[in-house]
Amino acid sequence: MTFNHFFNPYLVTPSSYRYLCTRIVLRKKSLITSDQYNRLLNMELSEFIRFIGESGYHEEVHTLLHSYPEIELIEQALTKNLAKTYRNILSIAPGGLHDLAERYFTRYDIENVMLILRGCQFQIPADKIRAVLIPAGILDPIKLDQLLALRSVTEIISHLSSWTGHDILSSRISGEYKRGTFASLENDLYIAYYSNLLTDAKSGYQGGDVIIPHLRFEIDIQNIRNIFRLRAGSNVRDITPYMIPGGYRTPNDFQRLYGVTDREEFVNELSNAGILALLTKALGTLRCDKSVCDTDAAEFIWSRWAAHKTPLNTIVIAVNTMLLHHLDGLARRHQFSVLPIISYLERKKYEVMNLRAIARGKQFGVSPDFIRQHLVI
Amino acid sequence: MPYLRDVRPTKSELLVLKTRLKIAIKSHKTLQMKLDGLIMEVTRLTPKVKAEYELLIARHRRVRHLLAPAYMIEGMLNLTIAAYSVESKTEIELSEKNLFGVRVPVITGDNVRTDLTLRGYGLLGTSMVIDDLADAYEGLVEAIIAYAGNAAALSHLLSEIERINRRVKALEHVVIPSLKQSIKTISAAREELEREEQTRLFHVKKRRR
DSSP, rough: OOGGGGTTOOOHHHHHHHHHHHHHHHHHHTTOOOHHHHHTTTTTTTHHHHHHHHTTHHHHHHHHTTOOOOHHHHHHHHHHEEEEEEEEHHHHHOHHHHHHHHHHHHHHHHHHHHHHHHHTTTTOOOHHHHHHHOSSSSSHHHHHHHHOOOOOHHHHHTTTOOOOOOHHHHHHSSSSSTTHHHHHHHHHHHHHHHHHHHHHHHOTTTTHHHHHHHHHHHHHHHHHHHHHHHHHOOOOOGGGGSSOOTTTOOOOHHHHHHHHOOHHHHHHHHHHHHHHHHHHHHHHHHTTTTOOOHHEEEHHHHHHHHTTTOOOOHHHHHHHHHHHHHHHHHHHSTTSSHHHHHHHHHHHHHHHHHHHHHHHHHHTTTTTHHHTTTOOO | OSSSSOOOHHHHHHHHHHHHHHHHHHHHHHHHHHHHHHHHHHHHHHHHHHHHHHHHHHHHHHHHHHHHHHHHHHHHHHHHHHHOOOOOOOOOEEEEETTTTEEEEEEEEEEOOOGGGGGGSOOOTSOOHHHHHHHHHHHHHHHHHHHHHHHHHHHHHHHHHHHHHHHHHHHIIIIIHHHHHHHHHHHHOOOOOOOOOOOOHHHHHHHOO
16 A cells, blocks of 8 residues: 555645654765765676675666676666556655656656657557667556557557546647657647746645755756757747746746847847856866856856857756756755755766766776766766 | 781782771870870879868768767667667669760669658757767768769779870880881782892893893
8 A cells, every 4th residue: 555545636735844854854965965976987787786686676687687788787787677666656656746846857757758759659669669668657567668669659649548648649640740840749748847836836836845946947948958959050030949937037038038149139149148157156066176267267168159069068068067956955844845955866866877977987998077967966 | 026027028918908007007096195184183183082082081080989878878778769860861873975086884873862850860859969969970971972982983093004004105115116027028028029120121131032
């Protein structure tokens, strides 16, 4: 019997918040610390496997030990552990929090559903698709296997009638497949994902009003990244279909920013959106230099914008770290709300990404300093 | 160094040899011109191929440089998912063109560089490291196609130069000198015969008197 059976499905009592948040905080403490990351950076790959095999990933490592070679073993074990952790959270979250967790995990469902649709449309063997599915969402491995066994895209969509993105799927896919349909469908599903997340946050959860500004700012950052990507690799003029609504800046604001070629105007826009301040902090952290000021950050970001290039990956990671720290700060201030839960889910996601980055960095023989720049700690 | 050993010193043989010599000289001249043309073409093509090779190496280095961060940030699973999403397919066309009578391959690629929004993966579900890697790979494929076509053309031209050079040298140092030698020998033999005939006729005429 799961924990949420004790509760009214739509009622989340203060005690249930306290119970779940305490469990989550305890789990958060068991995540890998920055000291442990420093030790991992100096380990060999075999020592690394031993370390994660003795930590929270032992079950997955031991299960997959004979199925995959070293590096793939690590990646598969990490992914499976992430999926298991998320499913576990889903099983202990009561009532509305369960719904919120479901909403949060829909991201993985979108990835899985799109992968299955593409596999079916482009006739990629089911085994290959199964090998890269990440069953961390609502659609469990059994459901995903059923979908993989289906022969046509229409059948897959009709089997997903109870899934949250079904309406978008059925409205976008009809008749013969046209090139680019899946890409725009995927974008629409992600836009709906963010919209649903914002709607849920507004629907009366404790801490919902606090998480909204964070979500809106995150959407703005996501949009900024995407306009950089579009500017660097595309010739499209209308970028509004690729912008996520719901942030502080509207898609039309980003459309205007997309055409900006004047440095002052560009820097002012970023400054007004609060992104320049974040970027300054991120750049300072990355360069380990506290004297980095807004002008340096403006110069850095303008040089990439003017050259039609995307920002450096390390800067994006430093910005993610800043966002995560901000979320952690909010979670500490609002201890019995949805914030500790979301903060834990994000931390867990980044832990898996960090471990993967270290393992892959070791595989490619890059220096520990280079790997460290790719960690969100 | 006789070119033809068993040649009878007849007028017809002499005519045949003279015709052959004329053809050999003409061929030598033509082949020499073709050789010069090919060498000029190779001289023109070599820096281009060298630049393309250097570009190929630079782009390959860029891909190698981006591969580690891409695997570190996205992992094998996400990169595989992005790869499965790609809808644009690069088409490579093979044709031939004629350079001084040498058929060299021409390799062209279609759909090599793709717009970000037309690659097939969704923009919102992927990260910029995937764009950078896809862009780097497209650049590498473009460089490979350009280099492959011109390098193959250069290789064909060089082997043709070697072949023609051998022929030119053979004509210059073997065929033409030996034909000239044979013509000289036949001419000398014929002159000798003529002189013998004249002497014989002189003696016959003298006896009749």
